[in-house]
Amino acid sequence: MFARKGLFSSIGRTGAVATVVAVALTAVQPSMAFAGSALTMGSQPGSVVVADLNQDGKPDLAAADLVGSSVIVRLNNPASPGTFLAAVTYTGINVPTDIAAADVDQDGDLDLLVGSSGQNAFAVLKGNGDGTFTGRTVYGMNGPVTGITAIDLNHDGLLDVVAALGSSNVLGVRLGQRSTVTAVETPPVNAAYALAQNRPNPFNPTTKIQFTIGRAEPVRLQVFDASGRLVATLMHRTVPAGLHEVSWTGRNDQGLPVASGVYFYRLEAGEFSKSKRMVLLK
Secondary structure, eight states: OHHHHHHHHHHHHOHHHHHHHHHHHHHTSOOOOOOOOOOOOSSOEEEEEEEOTTSSSSOEEEEEETTTTEEEEEOBOTTSBTBBOOOEEEEOOSSEEEEEEEOTTOSSSOEEEEEETTTTEEEEEEEOSSSOEEEEEEEEOSSOEEEEEEEOSSSSSSOEEEEEETTSSSEEEEOOOOOOOOOOSSOOTTTTOEEOOOBSSSBSSOEEEEEEESSSEEEEEEEEETTSOEEEEEEEEEEOSEEEEEEEOSBOTTSOBOOSEEEEEEEEETTEEEEEEEEEOO
């Protein structure tokens, strides 16, 4: 105790000691400086969520566009982390006021929840795991949704939705429910269907894509660019059940080599549909 008092009194009397201490304190101060930049996200983004939408370990952006009643997604650029690829627009809901990311259907891929103050409801956009979204389901609430989140409130293993209702002093809650199976004639469509990650990834110029289907049926395997434009159709024919492998040489349907960047490949077979992300680096 005596030594501690002596230390403080010496700092007060000796300018040199005080200077040394001040330098040490300055060195451990965290930096709070930010570099300015601007990202275009629709017409008037009212809320934004940051999450790893394509499971590449980097945060991506999704915004609810008040004017366009849409959802805008910009994925982190793998070639330059901290910058973002071109915006992709998805149908949202009327006057979307808040947005959240959660694995609502528990398939391992993040989905987007979008609250609406214009129609007393929220929408769920199903994630494909590669930063793209397909399908939209709308659920009613008891008032305009001004804030939304999802969590397992009752510990039943299912996500529940909690919403702030701007027209009242209460919260709207919708508990997650398991689907009821009324008949079992065939196994679930996803049981024997799978789309594997391409290998190698990143690649130049050739990569291989494997997939499995549960029965003989027409299959379509296509490649799209980051803006959703079709680049190449790798397969569009009926194939037998089992494991299949297709190669892509980095060329479009016209036979021309495509530029380096992020691409998405999508498999459609009957009711099964799955997309994954790949990177071409030259």
